[in-house]
Amino acid sequence: MKKMGTSFIFLFVVCVVLSTSAFAKQPYSSFWFPEQLIQWNPASDPDAVFNRSTVPLQDRIVGEGVNPHATKGPKVMALSALNPGTSGVPSQGSGKFGANTFTYWQYVDKLVYWAGSAGEGIIVPPSADTIDAAHKNGVPIIGTVFFPPTVYGGKYEWVKQMLQQNSDGSFPAADKLIQVANYYGFDGWFINQETEGGTVADAQQMKAFLSYLESHKSSSMHIVWYDSMTKEGSISWQNALNDKNAMFLQDNGKQITGSMFLNFWWKELKSSAEKAKSLGRSPFDLYAGIDVEAKGYDTKVKWNLLFPDGEPAVTSLGIYRPDWAFNSAESMEDFFIRENKFWVGPNGNPGNTATDQAWKGIANNVVESSPINDLPFITNFNTGSGQKYYVQGKQVRDKGWNNRSLQDILPTWRWIADSKGTPLTPVLDWSDAYYGGSSLKVSGILSHDNATHLKLYKTDLKIEASTKLSVTFKTQNKPSLKVGLAFADRPDQFVFLDIKDKKSEGWTTETLNLTPYKGKRIVALSLYFDTKDTINDYAIQIGQLSIQNSNEPTKPLPAVRELKATQSDFRDGIYGNARLQWIQLDQQTKHYEIYRVLPDGSDVLVGATPNHVFYVPEMRRIDKEAATVLKVVPVNGRYEQGQASSVTIKWPAYPKPIAEFKADRTLVAPGESVTFTDLSTEVTEGWSWTFESGSPAVSTSKYPVVTFNQEGTYSVTLTATNSSGQDTIMKKALITVSKQAGEVKNLALGKTATADHACGAAEGAPYAVDGKVTDNSKWCALGNLPHWLQVDLGAEHQISAFVIKHAESGGEWSGFNTSDYIIQVSSDGTTWTDVANVQGNSAAETTDAIALIKARYVKLMITKPTQGADTAARIYEFEVKGL
Template sequence: MKKIGAGLIFLVVMCAALSTSAFAKQPYSSYWFPEQLLQWSPASDPDAAFNRSTVPLQDRFVGAGVNSHATKAPKVMALAALNSGTSGVPSQGSDKFGANTFTYWQYVDRLVYWGGSAGEGIIVPPSADTIDAAHKNGVPILGTVFFPPTVYGGTYEWVKQMLRQNSDGSFPAADKLIQVAEHYGFDGWFINQETEGGTPADAQQMKAFLSYLKSHKSTSMDIVWYDSMTKEGNISWQNALNDKNAMFLQDNGKQVTDSMFLNFWWKDLKSSAEKAKGLGRSPYDLYAGIDVEAKGYDTKVNWNLLFPEGEPAVTSLGIYRPDWAFNSAESMEDFFIRENKFWVGPNGNPGNTAGGQAWKGIANDVVEASPVNELPFITNFNTGSGQKYYVRGKQVRDKGWNNRSLQDILPTWRWIADSTGTPLTPVLDWSDAYYGGSSLKISGVLSHDNATHLKLYRTELKIEASTKLSVTYKTQSKPSLKVGLAFADHPDQFVFLNVKDKTSSGWTTETLNLTPYKGKQIVALSLYFDTRDTINDYAIQIGQLSIHNANDPIKPLPAVRELKAANSDFRNGIYGDARLQWKPLDQQVKQYEIYRVLPDGNEVLMGATSNHVFYVPEMRRIDKEAVTVLKVAAVNGIYGQGQASSVKISWPAYPKPTAEFKADRTLVAPGESVTFTDQSTEVTEGWSWTFENGSPAVSTAKNPVVTFNQEGVYSVTLTAANSSGQDTMTKKALITVSKEAGALKNLALGTTATADQRCGEKEGAPNAVDGKVTDNSKWCALGNLPHWLQVDLGAEHHISTFVIKHAESGGEWQGFNTSDYTIQVSSDGTNWVDVVKVQGNTAAETADAIALVKARYVKLIITKPSQGADTAARIYEFEVKGL
């Protein structure tokens, strides 16, 4: 049976950094080892300003609930990896559409930003965009302190460093954890100590550390303890609250932590609940864990032990890895389908979870909460990612993006579509948007017989004399639409306001007067679709719903001041980035939008942030432009754009190219062909090749294919040119033509291999030369860089090619593929010569062909083992091909 240690570490071993292709100036979310944490300060961290949340934790409320089975008392804590890795997480989103834009905040009371690994860092605060999204929805979000088991690289020295205490009784690491949370603006820490080697004295010291955290933190900060370490100091998962771990929750009448996450294998929760009550604590301070990382909604859970039929919930619910929905999905559409089924059940309706299915969804047992309790309330149904970006219906970006800081409050109920016939189908749709990257699409066959009432939001909104409601929509037919409002005095009855039946090809906004309902409180917001005539292909996009007071003092915003482009960086003369900063406006700002002005005068959105700093990601120079203008404009609470400020980025002189190329093989038989691949810098506009004794002998193709008919050793020359100049590269004696080429084989197979490190007994160097990429047969190395793998071929051989099968070849995440490596050869094992040097690789398998060389020993030196900061090397096979 898998222990929790293995389960929790699986995330951090499988989670590595995102690919970081270009610039040193890209700010990333923080992560530390203990000694790094102790040295951290906002003043010395150039990324600290980018990692701060600017969204305060919003109030939210729990309404009556739409599911009669659900109750309000139990809480839900989710431990979710919202980013693909611990390291390499861009601070303000990225240019990728596919991202874990979690949207079911209404069922979560605490979200733990899960992360940490022995190869990257074990102390992980939430990324700024996840803090913003959580806070908009009224959900506290916690960082993680994770001490891994030794089998996964954990070292007890890290525990000792965290628990070090000054003579005055203070804990420096605890003070730093508090400082980080306050500076970045998140809500506490989840402490998970799973490194073996502790003693009873260490357990007491851990309790003192937790008590110090509890007593010195701000009142709004939560400290959560994980059921792992016991009072004896050893690691023993109790799956319960009992005498062995109770002191980490409550000790001698004093709160030590705010709550405890119980391990997954519980078979009786009532004893834990009684133990909590006996300590003077609520049983809902205990979160009974379920592990859904592997199977998601196919996980078998004995729900009746936690939520007994007809009785109050025994404890609260803890969910480990609901990000399964994203990790297992084949597309963003599939992700949203899986996430919906996970949270509201197979029926896709939080109010109807009945049926014979084992997994009924979290909505079956937990009442949803809502932060929609103050005006203005505006939603564009923006998920926080998109394939494009729109501003008031105008497309201002044509490529993918994600930034959870921009996520709107999405519908409380997904979906309650009531109809006496077959209801219309609602989805969050990325094909079109009014503001942001997505909209609400409702489609199907519409007739009077299947009029559909789509309930969307639970609200607490007070209507004043000037309160207006606006709906922005787009449809090819008549809208056939009404807006529904339920009021506090009759919460189950809806009043429907007519939207005029006018046809328009573009976005249409209609404003409805709520004056007749002055003084009432809106408790639910819905849409109603009906028509006298049947519309077989009815489809409508709802781009925005807005309820605001017309006389609110929301004025157009002025231009930002003191706009600077700090630390601009350029690569190859055609790529540039910049860190922008400006003085934040005193007025209420929804977000700041950053645009690039193109040479033709058009503007493209680079991104948006609620912060006053922004990283402008990779810009490609356009038509040798000398200057690029960037604009920043503030957007107010009703999405009105203010005046723009601008700053200029000056490009360096347009560069001449640098020539480089590779051959797919360097040892061939007479009559065989070689494919040459140009690797010159991107500014190359023309190519001139010369192939000694090749056919053709010259070429102007970018990637020519050349046949060599006669035995011998031949050189290849490439000249790369553009309007600024040219560069020539000659590789002498590159191609060997020999009748013996057919005898080429993997010389490393089954030979003696040694390495600097191994991750475990079954992950040693011999695995890299055993010919297997299945059964997890790999060489893995932890520890200090560089890592190295050395192969003794047994005798000198003529070597032509090296093939490396990286992590992805063995089924692991592509972020673990080796980025930077060097290959050396030697005849005596002492004197080495570099023959291959690769930087920035992302491929699962690499083949590096070289001019034929004679050697007995080969050494692979890995200087950057992954796409981010993970320092673990993962090589499934290292092939040395030759004669």
């Protein structure tokens, strides 16, 4: 038994044989159309429990801001797509390092989880990890109800379904919205009705729906209305609060919604503010929208109309798509640089936003907030993502990951590094960590002339007699470090506490007694770096910063009870996954870590969650192991591991392989080569190829390259073997060798194309055969599956291959690439033959070479259009290769 932490005592073991009849599919975040919402019940939704937040909304402190221009009155609402799509969002993070781990919560008062599409679903609650992160930072997070414009697939019947009312006056959809928010644990809904076709009666019904929602929700829930639908029922963006839309905010003295997001094209805001006041509402209930989706901090904004010089702000600020910082970035490092400039300005200092550039950062106008108002306070500077994972300085995972549920409270000020010389450079760094995936790195040339005062956190923490402060750090130099504390009675002055200036290997923790300051309130935390001698390559990692009372009990958490695998699934005999659940421990538990025990006895972190359920992502069997042990370890608020429970998964019998392969082309000229790719199941240990008239004629390579010198049609055979058996596949007449091979061209280019649907006139079938992937030239289809695209080649041709350029080829998100499709051919357009059947594709471009066949008509049948549940097909080009 391996020790995993200082508080890890012993192990409870449960042995479970997982049945292949119960499938442990990846749980995804929810999304619905109105009829699906009304039918939703968490008891019958197997993914629902995975989508619950366990973190309550924290209180925040505002206080005085560090920026002289910033004011407390206006609020900030951000409409942010924190995940790349509506569908296919894993409920508890994933094994990818690159993710939109938003960290500038201190400048946001409400965050709208922006999502929804006509092809996936239009009612979207926030994913559980984003709720956890928002609540930890004291920010209410709000789901989206999005009725799309007709051109984007919107159907007015969805509006009608949403507004259905019972004879008793209740609205079933409104009741479900409240139920969803209460069950999942988030804070309200953003209602965006942009589908054309409404009437005056519909507008009145919408007002009644909103009023019902407002009066039946909990007091902590917030409803936001978007400036789109008017009192006439039409879609007409007012870019203001006026008589045409005011009834959706306030009507006859009654509050209809909590706030309104004004569309982006405002030319003045004072009339909207006056209208709000005349209704008895605060002008800060209005959020003047700015659209930064395309240009981010290069967006031109008339800031003086919202924040006039020398005058109070006119309204609050609404920011549409600040996720631009992530979407436009080339790397995670670039993302954090862009996000810093967006929120703090080009100076990279929230206290000094003075610049000639038009974009001064959001910190220029609004005061930062902080949730750090209670002990214990501990941060590991964990961004909620990493390239590795560490527990108390020990690496327990060597692969990328993201899970915003694990994000720490990050520095309030990024960055205020005061120095008389060139200050040291602080960054959030993923190269090393004490607990989680990142740490605070401070580096540069350090001397007494450029001693650097790094102000980090705004706080309100009362010091007790037993309060202690600890810093965990790692450096190759002397630490040359002090900790700074500012107190409420003198907030502009810092007291500096010395850290022992001695070298040490690995992570070192220094604990400081704060008893001399008993009764004082800490309002700011900082680090101070100074040295008598110049250090040219100074660098230090700050792994943990904590303030806690030492007299609080430190009894380790007990093992979880009733740990079990409720569902499981195996694939190809070597991949397995499972859904785990256990009884939740008390509130001392911060999260649970799940480990896989490797055959050598070492432990590898699979993931972590604050929930009491966890999906174990697909694991690969190691060396034909008969069973795999999984451990669940609770972790308390001090990041101390408790006792572990264990469950054992037994693998099925090791399978024999299933043989399969493909050729990169099937029509070649004499003397040309063909590359064959083995597609047999992964358990294959040996390959035996036979190539009719090929050179070589036989091969044991996994990816043989074969030359065919004589004209003719030839077969290929592959036998795949392992210790459990073998399997053989023969593809007759697969390779055609002909002198005409050089005449192969795209037979579909410019030909007549038809399809089941089109998303719009500019996205019809002909755009899939126009030879272009630029300028958004594509065929797009919405509606019921399967989607189909048919091409008339004009005459019969010899066909040898198909090339499909999916969504990513046109610059769209890779999650929109076609997953499953079938290609059929026909001579008469009536009788069809399947020639390709692809499942599980994720590539931006695919090539399917087939044995030469004569046909006039070709049909692409799309059975799963995307990587998730989006039912919209997106094909930028469909090429038919042949003679």
